[in-house]
Amino acid sequence: MISASRVAVLAAVVFLAACGGGSDTPVEPARPTLQLREIVITDSTGRVLSYSHRDHWHGFPVVPMASGLAVRVFYSTDQRDADDHDMPARTSWITMDTLSAEYNVRTVISDTTVARFSGDRRGGLFTGMRANSASVVSFVVRRGTATLFEAPPLNFTVR
């Protein structure tokens, strides 16, 4: 026959063991509520040029040397499965216009002798600097100075 005190001790042990290392787990700082997952790049008419999918992109922009390429940048809070390569649903797209001013985007081209980018958090203009060349561009979304999201580098060419 098990006594009530033994049952109580056993219950306490089971509770403590249920989540091993619970008290040792570091407490994470509060995370921003906005969880950006993907980026969609369109031209000025809304035609989709590229969209990110986890670690890679589908579609790669071509920047005309003569005219440059005006783009708009959208973000998606949804992420498709690894084996589902469709574009993020348009209903999940958001623009930075809808967010407070503390959200900003850094756009960095790795080789600025190939092209340059000027714009704001809604989009901008790629200007080709060298015809028949290629580089990669990174989009980093920050809230204040904290990085929220970084897309994989996007390859593009200048023609």
Next chain:
Amino acid sequence: MRNGLQLFMLGVLACAAAACEHPIAVITPHIEASELLVRDTSGRLLAQTVDNQRWTGGSIEVPAGDSLPLMIRLLDFQGREFSLESRGSDYSVRMDIEQAASAVWEPLTRFGWLRGFAPATTRMRIQIWHTDHPDFITPWLPLTVRSR
């Protein structure tokens, strides 16, 4: 009395399980592969690892401004070829390309495009990713992006 005690203990165990923050997840096994094969979409073998220490079959070539469809296959430890798709949806193919601006890998279902952007003589290696970590990493394979 004994039944009551058993019910109480079941209740304790249920509470303990519910108290745990870690969700119960189905964990797929790591990919167990001995070699990796690179085929074109007709099935022709372009390159294969040997003991996953070196490559046989030469280098991969793609013209700048063009794309090469590739299928990545694996050999198990009995030498049987298999596809990642046959092992579920938790695996993906990634490529490291040393000169990142010269080419890129665009994976699709069952195959992917190796897209050439700028002429370069560089190297690539293939990684089989299992959710958030690589299960298999090949040695570097020469990659040539040719002028058109």
